[in-house]
Amino acid sequence: MALDNIEQLLEKYDNAETTLAEEAKIRAYFSRENVPAHLESYKLLFQYVKHTKQEQFTKDVPLQPKRTKMYQWISVAAIAVLMVGGYFQVHQMNQKTTLDDLSHEQLMAYNQTIEVFSLVSSKFNKGTDNLEALSLVSSKLNEGAENLSYIKEFNKATNKIIKSE
Amino acid sequence: MTQTDFVKLVLPFKDKIYRLAKRLLVSNEEAEDATQEILIKLWNNKKKIEDYRNVEAFSMTMTKNLCLDRLKSKQAQNLKIVHSNYEDHNISLQKQVELNDSLNWVSKIMEELPEQQKIIVQLRDVEDYEFDEIAKVLEMNETAVRVALSRARKTIREKLTNKHNYGIR
Incomplete structure (x- = not known):
């Protein structure tokens, strides 16, 4: 590249009017070994720039994947659900339902059940009445058994008499 | 990701x-x-x-x-x-020592620039950014970027020429 050409470019460069392509041209020019003495300062600058471009970041960066916090909250939510459930359970058990709370159909069913129960219980009582007769018979039987012992005694006595004969 | x-x-x-x-x-x-x-x-x-x-x-x-x-x-x-x-530029060759020294000059001159000009010079001359990209990064307009860059380049060259001519470190 001609010298006056590069000087023009350098002037534009100093005024920050060069494009990136033109700057690349300048850099290419100054990467040569010999440049005119009055441009030596530019050469230093571009050498410095070339040098800095090669610097690299070599340090390792610890990248930890962020744990999603959602999973941690699931246990909390589960416990909350359990507590609420337990509370309602206890609440329901403590609550007493009266006849007034029942609906019409429930009341009918209740009454029918009660009727059936009272019927069963009256039949039961009749059964126990009949049992009383049985117990009378058994007491009479016992009385009979006591009378039998007399007969035993009598027998003994007759046996003795028969032996002595 | x-x-x-x-x-x-x-x-x-x-x-x-x-x-x-x-x-x-x-x-x-x-x-x-x-x-x-x-x-x-x-x-x-x-x-x-x-x-x-x-x-x-x-x-x-x-x-x-x-x-x-x-x-x-x-x-x-x-x-x-x-x-x-200080031993940043580890070019071991003997004939590079002088150059190495001069490179240190440049970096020292760069250090003396105001922060904004440092950033602009870095982005333009080292990273080859377009002016609109620099403007975006710095949140300023393109003309201001050009003015600051021009100022920075002139300062650098002036100081560099002085040092080079007088050999003062």
Whole structure:
């Protein structure tokens, strides 16, 4: 590249009017070994720039994947659900339902059940009445058994008499 | 977004973040810390990143803000970020020593620039950004970017010429 050409470019460069392509041209020019003495300062600058471009970041960066916090909250939510459930359970058990709370159909069913129960219980009582007769018979039987012992005694006595004969 | 996706996304510009951070903070370690912080911030907000059209420009803005904050807080504590990376340019060849020295001049001259000009020079000359991209990163208009860049380039060259001519270090 001609010298006056590069000087023009350098002037534009100093005024920050060069494009990136033109700057690349300048850099290419100054990467040569010999440049005119009055441009030596530019050469230093571009050498410095070339040098800095090669610097690299070599340090390792610890990248930890962020744990999603959602999973941690699931246990909390589960416990909350359990507590609420337990509370309602206890609440329901403590609550007493009266006849007034029942609906019409429930009341009918209740009454029918009660009727059936009272019927069963009256039949039961009749059964126990009949049992009383049985117990009378058994007491009479016992009385009979006591009378039998007399007969035993009598027998003994007759046996003795028969032996002595 | 998985870790590999993220690395793929970040890979093209993580060095740029580092270099910009180093331009502003000077020290290698500070720049590494800042870069790490930026990358972790990006990773933590990876869901939001997917919506951004230009993640790189966004990250560069983040880097700029973080580094300026750092500088400000360090100044408020009356502390300066001290860098110990003097052996940074490890070109071992004997004939490179002189050049190496001159490169240090340039970096020292760069350090003397105001923050904003540092960022602009870094983005334009080192990272080859277009003016509209720089304007986006810095949240200023293109003309202002051009003016600041021109000013910075002239300052650098003036100082460099002086040093070169007089051989003063």
